Amino acid sequence: MEDVILSKLIDEQSNGIIVLNKDLVVLYANKKVREFFSSNINQLLGNFVKCNNTIVESCYCQQTSKCSECILNNAIRQLKETNIKQIIDNLKFNSDGEYINISLKISHEGDYIILEFTDLCNLYEEINFLSRMMDKSKDIMFFKDSNLKYKYANQSCADLFNCDKDEMLDKDDNELLRLNCIDELLYRKLKIGDINTLKKGNYNHTIYYKERHLNISKECIDGGILCIAADITEEKKANKRAETDVLTGLNNRRKFINDMDEILKYDGNNFYLALIDIDNLKYLNNNYGHLKGDEYLSKLGKILEDTSKGRFYRIGGDEFAGLIRLKKNALESMFDDIFDTLKSLNCNPPLTISVGIVLVDINKTYIENYKEADNLLYEAKKKGKNRFILS
Structure with a gap:
């Protein structure tokens, strides 16, 4: 007793x-x-x-x-x-x-x-509390040992891998691939991240997988690899909304300026800057109403969006811009196709545009490059509109 x-x-x-x-x-x-x-x-x-x-x-x-x-x-x-x-x-x-x-x-x-x-009791409860918290996180977390076998995975990781957490433990990516827990695409992305982490000690990269944007952060710890993949899908969507013109669906002026800055900052050679105006938009709005003007803006936006050889933006009322990385002959051919498409619309009155195009000079500022393209656009207007001028 x-x-x-x-x-x-x-x-x-x-x-x-x-x-x-x-x-x-x-x-x-x-x-x-x-x-x-x-x-x-x-x-x-x-x-x-x-x-x-x-x-x-x-x-x-x-x-x-x-x-x-x-x-x-x-x-x-x-x-x-x-x-x-x-x-x-x-x-x-x-x-x-x-x-x-x-x-x-x-x-x-x-x-x-x-x-x-x-x-010990407090430590035990703390560990379980942290484990439960990590399981509730939308972020993906896992740890691999020195043999690249999984020793920990939270619930978000198991959901992405389409298997139970316990099923992952003590297995490497090759085994999970054979078990159909991961597909070939994810297997390759994981492998690239592991190779870079082991080589450099850490790795940061954003991937797109299963309609999710994941910001991957990996670090070598005790000979193994700790990974935290933050789900930034909503952030990406919010940024996309903030950089998109509502009427045309094209990128807006904010995105255009950011992309120009990137080109100038990182020596983006061989980019052409095109400035595009819809001809006589004010006349359309005054005589046919603003709905007619919006219709023409939308039509041009759709044509530019379907042009896969460049990035296009609506930067003002009737103003559009393009950043295109092509050789000069290919660029001329691309705009010939755009003008042919506009002509085939049979709009009444016709939907026409004027365009000024310059090769971006990375030794000049954004304003200087913009003014050069704008001068060519003005010249196209003076010569009767419905044309492009390429310097």
């Missing part, structure tokens, strides 16, 4: 407790220890503490070839020799595949040795 009462009292302790006999065999492990190490008492009894060495060498604690190097083993030996309580801070322990640091007090009570894991 006393043993039962004592057992229950120890089980209610907030700290984890393991009782060893003089031969260092586990006699008892309380509830906090069993919960923490996901073990029942029968799994702990007689094993002392399982470590990688005991597992690899298939033997009990104190019997491996590396026990002499063990911090815990040496602390217990010191306790037996001096009878002085030993304290170990930041002892690395493996719990369910997760390496964590815990603090440990080792004391001598008669013929028994008591291992007391301080604040």
Whole structure:
């Protein structure tokens, strides 16, 4: 009866407790220890503490070839020799595949040795809380060991991989590919990221997969790879809305200026800048109403959007712009096609445009390049409209 009462009292302790006999065999492990190490008492009894060495060498604690190097083993030996309580801070322990640091007090009570894991309950609950929080995150998180086998994956990762979290553990991407958990496209993206991470120590890249934009951040930790992939799909959509002209669906002036800045900043050679005006839009609005003007704007926007050889923008009321990276002959042919398409619309009155085109000079400012194209556009207007001039 006393043993039962004592057992229950120890089980209610907030700290984890393991009782060893003089031969260092586990006699008892309380509830906090069993919960923490996901073990029942029968799994702990007689094993002392399982470590990688005991597992690899298939033997009990104190019997491996590396026990002499063990911090815990040496602390217990010191306790037996001096009878002085030993304290170990930041002892690395493996719990369910997760390496964590815990603090440990080792004391001598008669013929028994008591291992007391301080604040084990709080640590256990904290780990579970963090795990639950990570499972609720929309971001994808996983950790691979030095052999690139998955040791942790949150729920978002398992959902993306179309399998259970437990199914992923201790498997690499080749195995997951064979099990159809990941497809060939994702396999290649993961492989590229891993190669770059191992080579440089870290890796950052944005990918598009299954209609989601993922900002990948990978880092080498303890010989393995930690990955956090932030889902930026909504952010991308918001940015797209902020950079899109509502009427035509083309990029707007804000996007045009940003793209011009990128070309000038990163030496984007061989880009042509085209400035485009709808001819007589004011006349259309005054005589046929603004709905007619909007119809013509939409029609031109659709034609430019369908022109896959360049990027086009609506930058003002009747003003459009294009950034095109083609050789001069191909550029002329592209605008010939645009003018032929406009002519085939049979609009009444006709939908025509005037265009000025210059080769972007990366040694000049945005304003200087813009003015040169605008001067050619003005010249096209003076020569009777419905034409393009290319310098």
